[in-house]
Amino acid sequence: MDKFTDWQDLKVAYTVAKLGTLSAAAEHLEIHHSTVLRRINSLEEALGTRLFHRHARGYQVTQAGEKLLATASQIDERLMELSTSIVASDSQLRGKLLVTTVSGFMDMLSEPCLTFQQLHPQVQLEVILDQKRLRLDHGQAHVAVRAGPKPDEPDYIVQHLNTLEAGLYASSSYIKRMGIPKTLEALQAHNFVSGVAGFNARVPYFAWVDEHIPETQVTLRVSETSDASRAIVNGLGIGGLQHDVAKRYPDLQPVLHDELKWLSQVWLVTHVLVHRTAKVQALCDVLKRHFANLS
Amino acid sequence: MDKFTDWQDLKVAYTVAKLGTLSAAAEHLEIHHSTVLRRINSLEEALGTRLFHRHARGYQVTQAGEKLLATASQIDERLMELSTSIVASDSQLRGKLLVTTVSGFMDMLSEPCLTFQQLHPQVQLEVILDQKRLRLDHGQAHVAVRAGPKPDEPDYIVQHLNTLEAGLYASSSYIKRMGIPKTLEALQAHNFVSGVAGFNARVPYFAWVDEHIPETQVTLRVSETSDASRAIVNGLGIGGLQHDVAKRYPDLQPVLHDELKWLSQVWLVTHVLVHRTAKVQALCDVLKRHFANLS
C-alpha cells in the first residue's frame, strides 16, 4: 500500500524535476548521474507511472511528475523549517526546561526560579519534585539539584553549588507546650518529625534520628521533606531543617545549634548532551549566582 | 547547509518515533533493526542533535524528535495524498488531454471533440495542430490522429479509424467565372489550390497536382490544408478535399468525381504508456464511434 518505500527516491526525483537534467541533479546531490537514473526508474516502477519524459537534452516532468514536484517542494520547505527549528531549539531561549530536585529543596529553588522566569519569560520552567532520582540521560529532566555525596555517573556534568548547614528547629507553639531542650540528653523526652524509612535515606538529619532518638519519640514520619517543615511549623515536633529554609518561617526557634549541625553538599547536575545548550546554561548561571549569595 | 541529505533517514526516524522501538520500526519497514539504529545515529550526527532518548525498552523522542515527528507525519500525509492523486490521475476523467493532428483534420475532429467535451466536462481537451509530427513518447501529446501509411514506431499503439475518400471541388463563384471541367484534359486550363512543397507531402491530392498539373496553373499554395479549403470556397481555384469536409460547405460543387478519387487511411495513435488511462480510452471511444458512423 505504501508507494513511497524510499523517501530518498522522492528527493532525487524532486531534484531532477527542479533542475531539469539528470546530470545537474547528480552534481547537486553529489552522486553519480547513473544513480539518479536508476532511482528514478525504480520510483516510476513502484508508482506505476511515468514521472518524466526522457529527452536526450534533459528530463521533462509529466503531469504526475508535476504533482510530485509540487508535493516535494512543500516537503523541502518543511524540512528547511524543521532543521532551523531544531538547531534553534538548542541556541534559543525558548521551550520547556525540566528541573528536578527533592521536594525539600523547593523552598530554596523558588527564588532562583522566579529570577529565571523574569530573565527568560520564553522558557517554560517545569520543576519535578521526585524522591527517586530522575535519569538525565533519558531526558526525564535537563537539570538536577542534588544533595549528598558527589554524583558520579558517566556523561553527567557535576558542579558544586554550596554547602548547606542544617540544625534542629521547633515552633513557638511546640515550645510553649513542651519546653525547649537545653541539653542533648533532654532531647530524648521530646517529639520529633522525621522521614519515612526508605525515602530520603541520605538526609543526614534523618540518619541521626534513626541513630539517636527512640522510635517511640518520633511523632511523625513524612515522605516529603517539604511536608516535614510544615509539620514542624505546626508544632508536631522538633525537626532538622536547613538554616535557609528555616529562615522563611519566623516562628521557628533554633534548638541546640551549637551542639548539633549537619552539613550537606548541594550539586548542580546536567547531562553532557544538554549542558551546552543556552537554556541549561542560563539556568545554571542563575542557580550558581543564587547559591553563591547564600553563604 | 542541507541537513537532510537522505530523506529516507527521516522516514526511518519517523517510524521509530511513531512506534516507539527500533524493533517495531524495523519490522514495519521490513529491514533489520540494526539498520534502523545506524540510520538514526547518522541522522542525529548530521543534525547535531539527539532525536531520541535511548532506553533499553525503546526509543523515546526528545524535543527535537517531537518536532521531527510532527513534520514527518505531515510529510507522510502529503505522500499518501500524492500517491492517490497520481494513481487517480490515470483512472479519473479529469486534467489535460493533448491531441495532435494536421490542421486539415480539424474540421473533421471538431464534432467528436464537442461530443467528448459534453461527455467529460472535467477534461480539458487541447488540440495541437502541427505539421511536424509531435512525439508521443516525449509526452508532447497523448493522442494523435494521422493520415497516410500506417505509423510503425516502437511503443506506439495504432488503430485504424477509417478510409477517407477525397475528390476535386470548386465553388459556385469559380464555376461561374471559369466553367466546370468535363474531362481530365480540360483540367489543364483550370486554376488549382494546392500545398506548399515540403509541407503535407503525404497528402495524395497534393502529389497528384505536382504530377499532372503545370506549375503555372497552381494559383495558390498554402501550408495549412484548412486554409486550402477556405481558398477553394472563396473561388481561388479547384482543389482536392475530403468528401466529409466538403459536405460542410453547401456551395461547393463536385468536379470529375467519377474520374478522380484519392483514398487515405486515418490512424488513431497513442503511446503504450498512456493508452490504458481512462482519459485516453474515453477519447479513443468517441473518435472510433465517430469515424465508424462516417462510412
Added chain:
DNA sequence: CCACCTCTGTGCATATATGCACACAAGCTT
C-alpha cells in the same frame, strides 16, 4: 530476588547500490 524476556548495540560476511568508463543520441555552432 532471580530468572526470563524484550529490546538495544556491535563485529563480521555478504548483498546491494554506487561510481566509473564508455557508448550513444541529440542539439548547437561554425
Added chain:
DNA sequence: AAGCTTGTGTGCATATATGCACAGAGGTGG
C-alpha cells in the same frame, strides 16, 4: 553538413550499507 558539447543509458568493479549472530542491558513477572 560536420564536429563539438551536453546529457542519457549500460556493463562491470568496487565501496557501502544491510543482514545476521551474538552479547549486553534493563525492565517484568513469578
